Amino acid sequence: MKGICVFKYILNLASTIYDIAEKAGVSIATVSRVFNQRENVSERTRKKVMDIAEKVGYHPQANAQGLASRKTNTITVVVPVISNYFFMEVLGGIQDKLNSYDYELTIFNISPSKNTFDQVEHVLKRRASEGCLFISIHLEQEEWNLLEKYNIPITLIDEYFDGFDSVSVDNSEGAFRATKYLLDRGLDRVAMLSALITSKPIQSRIKGFKKAYEVTGKKFSNSYIVAGDSTYRDGFTERGGYEAMIKILTINPEIQACFCASDIQAVGALKAMQDMNKSIPIIGYDDIELAEYMGLSTIRQPMRDMGFFATQNLIERIENPKKAVSQTVYTPELILRDSTE
Amino acid sequence: MKGICVFKYILNLASTIYDIAEKAGVSIATVSRVFNQRENVSERTRKKVMDIAEKVGYHPQANAQGLASRKTNTITVVVPVISNYFFMEVLGGIQDKLNSYDYELTIFNISPSKNTFDQVEHVLKRRASEGCLFISIHLEQEEWNLLEKYNIPITLIDEYFDGFDSVSVDNSEGAFRATKYLLDRGLDRVAMLSALITSKPIQSRIKGFKKAYEVTGKKFSNSYIVAGDSTYRDGFTERGGYEAMIKILTINPEIQACFCASDIQAVGALKAMQDMNKSIPIIGYDDIELAEYMGLSTIRQPMRDMGFFATQNLIERIENPKKAVSQTVYTPELILRDSTE
DNA sequence: TATAATAATGAAAGCGCTTACATTTTTCAA
């Protein structure tokens, strides 16, 4: 015991609420009140407690607080692979919002090698956070149903399920607008530079892509949809775009323009055109900051706004769990720049 | 009480170790053992417990576990602003490493509006994690000293302090190599497209930049160091690069080539050159994936590796706190591409 | 079959905090 005390003293840490209470000559309840900014503490004792706490570097331990108060003051963001432009921007928006609140941010990264549902369920089961933001997590209807029972506030970003609040962009509409613009310019053979067609956003974008053909009455061919071979990050990479554009330029030279599934792929596509010494108009998707500086026409997704709004929504639900479920769908916007000149 | 029970039943959740123990007809100690994969539990009871847990969706609560075991199984990454290419890549490396371990990842974002030291100290005080990775967190010597007493495993990335393990890149050397390459090509007036000179990496890079002039014996002028006016993200943005290059092209037209402080600024610089219809060789810094596709010559920082290695280092320290402190410095590499052709 | 080992389980004491409720102190009107 003595050993331990000496140890504590030397390292100046690992003190508990009891140590502070004792040194300040008050009860632990008072110390607790001070740290929880309760009103009913006299200024004198508040100062006394804080001074001592300051001196020994004391701060309530997160776990103990969480257990006792049944609150964690933490929001968990669940994402597949963090290093991706879309998530990064959305995360930026989340943080902008969180900056004015007292929540801690935990990021849970879904590992591609394990089952997504199990991992998501694990996050909920642990009850380590007040609420969750799921970014681009796609589950089956019945799986979403199973998650409902955990009764934890959840807001979905870039996904839809009627049991949870959601914030998404109309992917189909975005693809439609881009493609229609190209078709309306008099071009007849516009390609879609796709990523893995198993990916959800790609599926919706393909819908919009086809719809543009229908609406304009132009002849559609499945060969207009082309993807690269690399599957890393579902093909949403510079490389994926490069490969796909090479294909277009060599195998489908009849193609006159191209709608790309993401700006980052468009960058690869641009390079491919340059390497092949050819050039066709292209439109990207996302409007990442780069796009402006690369003169890339694109479909703007309000990524930051989505993160910001979803977070606001989640906080509202945490504070008022009976709030009606809301589905927010943003409409993407066509931004014209050099790449379609 | 009855109400609560019914409630629990309906929602199928919020059960505790006691509920499971009761239903399985064992003690809570046994349930605990099952969930902590202890050896000494018979296969029969293990199965019985797991079946029941599965049915009611039980899983130990993180806080209670943490409090009782004094372990959190969490690693905290502290970053200033998450949405930045460098951090994103480093984070990717961190996650690659963490995927094979059982640690949860918490990201703490330093808010620019509050004092950095206080925020960092807060993270340590809460003791919500086993160890921390600090990415590009720059403090004063004495502040680092103060943090040592918390006795929490910390690995610094992109910063150096002799009390903690650190993983960094020789910024000065990188700038030196880029600049020297340009100077060696026979150019005499090479500029540095800088970001905010208050930023640490910029300071080191300026050193390397000047050293190249010294070594080559060419005449250096302070006017060769130019930055944009926007201060968002310390100027490490496309916009910052654009502004700076416009300045170079208009105010300092004698400049023959340019070393840019980051690839992302180089993107802006490229655009500026295009807009001004001029072109000089440029070299970026970082080698983000984009650089290859934009044909940007650059200084490669092994960002992913740094994250990966730092994480490994941290885990080692968590497992063996007495391990000797190590400082790892990577040497950046010059990658030549079109932008210096 | 008896006994010693060994494996499986349980009882109970915390972990460091919050908080309802009880108690003491202070304030202030009469």
Place this chain on the structure above:
DNA sequence: TTGAAAAATGTAAGCGCTTTCATTATTATA
């Protein structure tokens, strides 16, 4: 001054787990 109301503080019972140590069941050994 006095007493009631208000403010400040204390007491103690958890929160849901882990873990030590004691106990019981099982297995192996002679």
